[in-house]
Amino acid sequence: MPSLALPGRVPRGWLCRSTKSASKARRDQINAELQALRSLLPISAQEKERLSYLHTMALVCLRLRGAQLFPPGLAPPTGPALGTELLSLLPGFLLVLSADSKLVYISENVAQVLGLSVVELLAQGDTLFDILDGRLGEDVHKKLLLAREEPGREVTFVSEMRTSKAFRLQHGGNRVVAVCGRFVALHWPPSPSSTAFLALCTPLVQSPTDGEAASQDDIFQSMHLLDMTFIDVTESVTYHLGYHREELVGQSWYSLLHPEDAELAAAQHRALALGAGAGPAAGTAVLRVLRRDRAWSWLRVWARRDGGCITCTCRCLREEEAAHLRSRQPRAAAPPAGRDVARLAEQLRALADSLSPPAPPCRWSRPEEAEDDASVCLGNSLLHRPPAQFLRFPFEQKIGCDIPSVLPQVWSAQRC
Structure with missing residues (x-):
């Protein structure tokens, strides 16, 4: 007996049926x-x-979250030139x-740092942890909390970020980036929906070239004799360590070390x-030096020997950056044996004598005094550890990341 269709009721067969035309209509919509x-x-x-559907949805979600935190009336009107100029000045x-x-x-x-565009980076995921090295996810989560x-x-916090395949082939791995930021309330009263973490992501670069060392603000250079006595230093050392050039010339590098x-x-x-040691790593070290205000600063030091001089290129580091680099730094080699130490001291004295200007009139009454004096000047700073009776001062290093006031302007500029 055929079943009767009740008013307002769809036959059972229609609930499971999907025609090609209906599917095509949904896809077209x-x-x-x-x-x-x-x-x-x-x-x-x-x-x-070039956008795929996945990339389109990722960008749309990103813009929607941004529009919620940065409404159109939040920032004063500005042109796109401000955003371009600001980004060109940032180290990350x-x-x-x-x-x-x-x-x-x-x-x-971001493409200059990671080799990936914003769209390509969003293809990795929509959270911070999707673009970071998963091994440090727990530590990053604690920092954010x-x-x-x-x-x-x-x-x-310092972590590796995902990069393009071409970048990994060229540099042998992902990019190590230091993320420095803080949570700020963009609207009042503060709430989770109006709070954002604003950060500057700075790459930990490899050994800088001479041209980069002369142009970058976070780098200074010094020149030393073979016993590491300062003979010259760039004026930018005043900004980083507080010393004037005249105060350091003639001093020993070891007098500043922790x-x-x-x-x-x-x-x-x-x-x-x-x-x-061959390669740039042989002359690289992460050290603490004493600032003029009696605080300790971390430096990454690239050193090379140029004849009778040693040139050091120093980059200032945050404590977290220094800890990351030290964890990957090879252990110091054991000092030479006693006979090798004596031979090294003799070679250094002979080399220093051949490169130094003619000596002034003799001021020693006995030859033994001259030999002892030369040994102290050229040997002790290299072969013996400096005295440990230094005063310990608390480490303090503050690097500003004050971007909340300018980020809305960049956002509004890109919206134009």
Whole structure:
């Protein structure tokens, strides 16, 4: 007996049936909606053509989260030139996260650091942990929780970030980046929906060239005799360590070193003096030096020997950067045996005598006094550890990351 269709009831067969025309209509509707969303994105027409549906949705979600944190009326009107000029002056790229670690904003110059565009980076995922090395995810999560509990407190963590295949082939791995930022309330009263983590992501670079060393603000250079006595230093040392050039010339490099780092510095010094070790890593060390205000600063030191002089290129580091680099730094080599020490001291004295100007009239009454004096000047600073009776001063290093006031302007500029 055939069943009767009750009023307002759909026959059972229609619930499970999906025709080709209905599926095509749904696909066409989805495509049209994605095309409409793609047309609203503030990117060039060529970039829009290359966007897949996944990339389109990722960019749309990023812009929606950004519009929630940075409403159109939040920042004063500004032209696109401000954003371009600001980004060109930064040593890294800007990163903004929501309270739940979702990506909200990534500055366009990220491609210069990671080799990936914003779109390619979003293909990795929509959270910070999707673009970081997973091995340090727990430590990064703790840092972000600490910053969220104390808004305004600056935190720094160092981790590898995902990069393009071409970058990994060229550099042998992903890029190590120091992320320095803090949580700020963008609207009042503060709430999780109006709180963002604003950060500057700075790469830990390899050995700088001479041209880069002369142009970068976080680098200074010094020149030493073979016993590491200062003979010249760039004026920028005043900004980093507080000393004037005249105060350092004639002083020993070892007089500035932290006692716990003297052995590492001596190993680097020996390697340069003996010509041991090939490659740039042989002359690289991470050390603490004493500032003029009696605080300790971390430096990454690249040293090379140029005839009778040693040139050091020094870059200032945050404590977290120094800890990361030290964890990958090879252990200092054991000092030479006693006979090798004597031979090395003799070679250094002979080399210094051949490179130094004619000596002034003799001021020693006995030859033994001259020999002892030369040994002290040229041997002790290299072969013996400096006295450990240094005063210990608390480490303090503050590097500002004050970007909340300018980031809304960059955001509004890119919206134009």
